[in-house]
Amino acid sequence: MILVSACLLGHKVKYSGGSNPHALLMKYNERGQFMAVCPECLGQLPIPRPPVEIQQADGAAVLAGNARVQSADGKDVTSCFLHGAQEVLQTAVAYGIRTAILKENSPSCGVHAVYDGSFSHNRLSGQGVCAALLAQHGIRLYSEKDMTEELLEKLLEEDKDSRQ
Numbered sequence: 001m002i003l004v005s006a007c008l009l010g011h012k013v014k015y016s017g018g019s020n021p022h023a024l025l026m027k028y029n030e031r032g033q034f035m036a037v038c039p040e041c042l043g044q045l046p047i048p049r050p051p052v053e054i055q056q057a058d059g060a061a062v063l064a065g066n067a068r069v070q071s072a073d074g075k076d077v078t079s080c081f082l083h084g085a086q087e088v089l090q091t092a093v094a095y096g097i098r099t100a101i102l103k104e105n106s107p108s109c110g111v112h113a114v115y116d117g118s119f120s121h122n123r124l125s126g127q128g129v130c131a132a133l134l135a136q137h138g139i140r141l142y143s144e145k146d147m148t149e150e151l152l153e154k155l156l157e158e159d160k161d162s163r164q
């Protein structure tokens with residue numbers, strides 16, 4: 001199986017109550033090899049919820065205890081993010097998952113970049129909290145922006161081979 005951010009597969013789990021449907025991933029979802037996960041939902045955050053950003057740092061800094069995750073209305077939700085990330089990691093370990101495709105720029109799922117905490121669409125290089133935890137445990141990460149038919153065919157073939 002391959003972990004995929006649930007919002008990319010059309011699940012309405014975003015802070016706004018909407019989703020981020022990704023046509024190519026939704027087409028390949030029909031193969032039955034994707035496992036949809038939303039770390040913020042697993043961290044017990046409600047839908048809808050206020051938007052949240054890591055404060056001037058990335059997910060690795062949050063995991064190290066050097067940065068916080070805060071909502072636009074000033075609430076510290078760091079513990080929810082840490083809990084949700086651990087839940088996703090446990091799922092990945094339980095199913096022997098080695099690859100994840102996650103939503104870029106999200107404070108949980110961002111693979112190459114996250115918003116900077118100013119709530120003004122500024123980004124900085126780094127991963128979200130869940131993405132950073134998965135990477136620290138050797139799980140290979142891609143964002144939806146990396147996806148091509150060729151890459152997806154290769155990843156799904158590798159996934160099939162790893163189960164034989």
Ligand code: SF4
Nearest residue numbers: 005007038103106109
């Ligand atoms: Fe999508 Fe990840 Fe945000 Fe959940 S936490 S809504 S899966 S980007």
